[in-house]
Amino acid sequence: MSITQFMPNGTLHLYRDDLPEGLTLGPVVAVDTETMGLHPHRDRLCLVQMSGGDGHAHMVQLIPAERGGRGFDCPNLKRLMSDQGVIKLMHFARFDVAALQYSLGISVSPVKCTKIASKLIRTFTDRHGLKDLCKELLGIELSKQQQSSDWGAMELSSDQLGYAASDVLHLHALWAKLEAILTREDRLALAEACFGFLPTRARLDLLGYEDPDLFAH
Template identity: 75%
Template sequence: MDTLFLSAATVHLHRHDLPAGLDLGPVVAVDTETMGLNPHRDRLCLVQLSAGDGTAHLVQFVPAALGGRGYDAPNLKRLLADPARLKLFHFARFDLAVLRHFLGVDAAPCWCTKIAAKLTRTFTDRHGLKDLCRDLLGIELSKQQQSSDWGAVELSPDQLAYAASDVLHLHALKTRLEGLLAREGRLDLAEACFRFLPARAALDLLGYEEPDLFAH
């Protein structure tokens, strides 16, 4: 395990799986980094997790051809599939599809800050994580490493810092967005959307992203 200490966070890099016995609490923030946006073509490289305590745990997957062990990650899979643990995402639709395709798990129940933002922040079309962190938390995120090579065997400190930032603030965003959903009377609607997300991700994997199954 490699550990990186940032100004306000600690980042642990684990190769292949989470350590046994790691407790990330009842609500765990989750994100993924891939080689691209097509799960059938672009492999999963990294899964980031945080309990919302200023610490991020990053699980790196290395292909067997490069000396790794593929996606044999029983501890991570057990956590993601735990029905008693809420998984917190930003744009859960993509991450759920990736996790299902590569790890064979449905990471439910889940909660999505992007959907919550779209249901409440109808005065803007800016619902990215960077926008939400700035507008709701007063935190500026750097997206400089967003398009970097996540398939590298050795990830740079800047890549690790970027990956960690995608999960470190999701708990605080959930708190703010839950308040907005309650204020606007849309909390029940949001929960219904979250329950549907695993099915939406499964439809995407079957090729129903375009054309949309729900289109006319």
């Protein structure tokens, strides 16, 4: 099943259970997830959003087998998320990588994170959320009204889908801005080292080393 919906800032494509065969999204894919909560062991993964930076958002809704879906039987999605030749561009990748690794049973890499990039170079502010970055760096206002809605519903609303799509449609442009500043401030190599550690940081979180933090005193 697939649904196409046109929006003012792009086009979204919704699939159930997996990406279609043969779909390629390019060498850098923006990725975000929607879950039932903030604990991967308890709160299931419901939706994975992706964009190749071309104005199209591709979303996979993962339906539990007991409700007629295939659960996490999604070989095409798993292949893309674990493809070492495709960079996964995320905002707060620590959470999304953990959710994907736990639910899909794969290692998600390589990864870049716009939130880490922002924290490394925008030390003059504590506003590093995606909404703040899009407004300040791209002049784009994002609505976060659907952030806490029920992502486990069988039928997602147009507002939910629009919100989910907006979280990936602007990441390529945002990364271009942040990468330029990282380069200017000579912190790109430091950022890349942080990005390389993210899959391990996610594994530590899943093993319970989030609280207390393994790196705390």
